[in-house]
Amino acid sequence: MNSSLSRYEKLLVFGTTIIFLTIWELLSSLKIVDPFFISSPSRIITSAQWLFAHGLWNDIRVSLEEFLWGMALAILFGVILGWALGWYRTLSVVVEPFITMMNAAPRVALLPLFILWLGIGIESKIAAVFMGAFFPIVFTVMKGVRTIDKGLFDLARSFGANDVQVFTTLAIPSSVPYIMTGLHIAVGRGLVGVVIGELLAAQAGIGFMMSRASSSFQTDKVFVGLVLLTGFGYVLTEVLKMIDKYFESWRI
Amino acid sequence: MKIDITGLSVEYIMRRSGDKLIALKEVGFSIATGKFVCVIGPSGCGKSTLLKVLAGLQSPSAGEVLLDAAPVQGPGKNRAMVFQSAALLPWRTVLRNVTYGLELQGVSIQEAEKIAGDFIDMAGLSGFEESYPREISGGMQQRVNLARALVTRPDLLLMDEPFSNLDPQLRNVMQLEVERIWEQTRQTTLFVTHLINEAIFLADEIIVLTARPGRIKEIVPINFPRPRKLGIKKTPEFHVLEDRLSELMDQEFHEVVYQQSQDDRP
């Protein structure tokens, strides 16, 4: 939808952004609101420059690594388990209550356990991302496999398709839109996982940098982290939208 | 492929209430190899069910269904079905939808695409090979559905109201096409339709089913010489048959209305 903004609308978005940033800058530099609380665009830029010269790249790399590993594992296992649960009724009868319960548990509460088990390195954060992203993928994929059109099922069987063929030619493709839906939710939850994990206990990462800055009252640095995370989330959403478009014709 | 059906009954168990619904009751008939047989009957009388039994998708509750003297045991490569709803794979292009049956039967994709080419031309789909189902009209989707079945060159072709989405002109064209193709292949064909004149135009024999539960009401032989031209629809013989069949259908239609009034009783 956003990609079809008219020139006028683009100008409007650009304009409002400029106005927003200007007001923020003025509020802060005229000391109407104490910059200690709200920082300001110019302070954020200065602070970012300093941070990039002093190891911010490393924090970004660590956070990215944690996020990507966690997501990759969540997608891999989530999709496979989702397919299996959608396909084998008996399996889902046994396993589904478990994962429903685990999904309902407040996952943040598991973080201290992960840190005990996996230490304060990137492994515990990968686990945090995984726990956030895994469940939405499992549930949506499972639903996707279960809602295969009955007509398509009959069609495949009428040509003598065996179970493997039904699975590869119907179940997998028809679960693609559901995987995409799952990914949209999973990306958000995964990001939360990275940040909370790093805030709690870490040696590096954007969340770690923010928590250090916050405990030494450096508001500007906290805002740099916030801007980075927001930008990251935005880019991911846009990437997903592009993939969505590609698979548009797959929807029934 | 010779068909021999005796005492065929099909019951469905309704999912919600657990009640039995008798779709077909003690149906029996034989079709000789190479015949074109049309099936007509009121809506819900079990026409699709009959085709599904022959396709091996629905097992009978009672009775015997023999294909070339062997009982039906599930679907097989020697049969193909044109479904009432087009049932196209939305993620496949027109071409790859047409090749789908062949692929499932183990034909390589290159080979399948080569074979499919002729049938795509025949179905008037040339130029749309790379379109997706949502990009083509309902009538074209129905023709993809038809081509997909024909391309596997089955011994028994089961067609479930394949033209129901086409406008009358296109319907005439497709009737001629189907008749022409059948002249060449002479594959045994069962063709379900609601239109009496379509049935007369295409069939060697018309099986008329009663209202639910479907039984055989009558089997009407049609003896127009082949190849048939659309002109026969205007001949007196054609009109006589049309009148006779609509009278049979009207009787059954009244039966349906009566059934419904019974169902509606408190």
Ligand SMILES: Nc1ncnc2c1ncn2[C@@H]1O[C@H](COP(=O)(O)OP(=O)(O)OP(=O)(O)O)[C@@H](O)[C@H]1O
């Ligand atoms: N899977 C099913 N489960 C339960 N009942 C079914 C099922 N399929 C069909 N029926 C019922 O069996 C009866 C016959 O259905 P069928 O689809 O064979 O009718 P039809 O003659 O093809 O009707 P139409 O002309 O409307 O397509 C109908 O009353 C229908 O509701």
Ligand SMILES: [Mg+2]
């Ligand atoms: Mg039907």
